[in-house]
Amino acid sequence: MGVILAFALLLRQVPVEISHQVQDIENDAKTGVKTFAVIAGKEKSVFAAKFFIIVYLAFIAFTFISCNCLNPAGLPILIIFSLHSIFAPNIFVKK
Numbered sequence: 001m002g003v004i005l006a007f008a009l010l011l012r013q014v015p016v017e018i019s020h021q022v023q024d025i026e027n028d029a030k031t032g033v034k035t036f037a038v039i040a041g042k043e044k045s046v047f048a049a050k051f052f053i054i055v056y057l058a059f060i061a062f063t064f065i066s067c068n069c070l071n072p073a074g075l076p077i078l079i080i081f082s083l084h085s086i087f088a089p090n091i092f093v094k095k
Contacts, residue, residue, distance in 0.1 A: 004063050011056045015049035022046060057082055 021028070021037035022045050028038050037045040060082065 008056065008060055008063065011052070011059060015052040015056070018045055018049040018052070022049070 021035045022042055025037045025042055028035050
């Protein structure tokens with residue numbers, strides 16, 4: 001279960017990194033830094049971040065269901081991971 005959790009946290013970090021790149025896209029483009037957001041563009045990067053959030057949520061849900069962890073102890077963990085994925089990313093904040 002620890003390996004699955006580590007992979008889930010790695011998978012969760014992808015939209016966080018992309019959203020950070022989207023926030024810095026203008027500065028990175030000016031300085032010539034080739035990030036994913038600069039190469040793909042702002043709209044595609046935001047789409048990719050949202051896509052990875054959905055993949056992460058599906059992975060977490062599938063993992064908990066397949067491990068038979070939807071019990072009184074596992075359900076709060078599933079809810080916390082899901083809420084963190086929905087509300088934590090900065091990609092939904094307009095600047």
